[in-house]
Amino acid sequence: MKRLLAVAVALGPVCLSSPVFAQDPAPQGPVGDRQLSLGLGIPETLQLRGHVGVAIGAVPEFQGSDDLSAVGLPLVDIRQEDFMFISGASVNPNDGYGSIGWYALNFAYAQRGKRLFGLSVGPMIRVGVGRDEHDNSALDGLGDIDDSAGSGVFVEARAGSWTADISSTSQDAGDEGDGLLVAVRSRYSVQISERFSIAPAVVASWGDEDYMQGFYGVSNAQASRSGLTRFNAQSGFKDVGIQVGATYSLSEKFLINGQIGYQRLLGDAADSPIVDRKDGSRDQFSALFGIAYKF
Secondary structure, eight states: OHHHHHHHHHHHHHHHSOOOOOOOOOOEEEETTEEEEEEESOOSSOOOEEEEEEEEEEEESSTTBSOEEEEEEEEEEEEETTTEEEEOOOSOGGGTTEEEEEOOEEEEEEETTEEEEEEEEEEEEEEEOOBOTTSOGGGTTSOOBOOEEEEEEEEEEEETTEEEEEEEEEEEOGGGOEEEEEEEEEEEOEEOSSSEEEEEEEEEEEEOHHHHHHHHOBOHHHHHHHOOOOBOOOSEEEEEEEEEEEEEESSSSEEEEEEEEEEEEOHHHHHSTTTSSTTBOSEEEEEEEEEEEEO
16 A cells, blocks of 8 residues: 555646647648648647546466455556646556556647547556565565666557557666566547446466566575475566456546456466466456546
């Protein structure tokens, strides 16, 4: 909980004290009733929209665990088109505790004044979830991996109700130093009624050698302390999964949000002796439910 409060304190000032920038003129090229535009993410005024709240989740005790634990999570989604976003935790463990990013460069295609496609690129910071060996007896002797804020980049594409993004950020990987995690998501939002919407998504991730060895490998020292077989994890795809989120507006100011997710560990993550044992599982299930204030 102290870690979650620290994340909230760190992200909060960004929302409250973001400066107002002068509009950067974006070159535009109209072709009949079609229009292409390219510009920097520097808005003339701030018009942040979104919600902030808290959620209770049931998540695996560590990536690869067969046991679930109850946790409190930040339920946050704040953004301004072509400028920035702040997002909280989700049932996708690759989202960490939260992220903040800047839509630094924006490309858009519009027809008759309606945007049909947008593409944004920019820097981001993600607060990744670590691992404490005291969280589960299966981790005894493996040491701790700290929660960490890692920098990186992202690319996001938008077309109507469809959004896809790919991000690459660093994260503490224990004795291996900082590893690199690449996360991919494709999401489609469906408005069922004026108040109710659902958003199914397909997700996947890839880890470099340092990340995979930190979370799924077993060094000689760890093998001697834990009794597990030494295992050298290589870079590769870590997981693939699906998740579904549902949002219901209670009023103009409050909403409730529920999410369920399933991910299947792949490659060396699935073959790791940390996962391939009685206390572990390649199948990872998670869920959360929360309430948030809209603005």
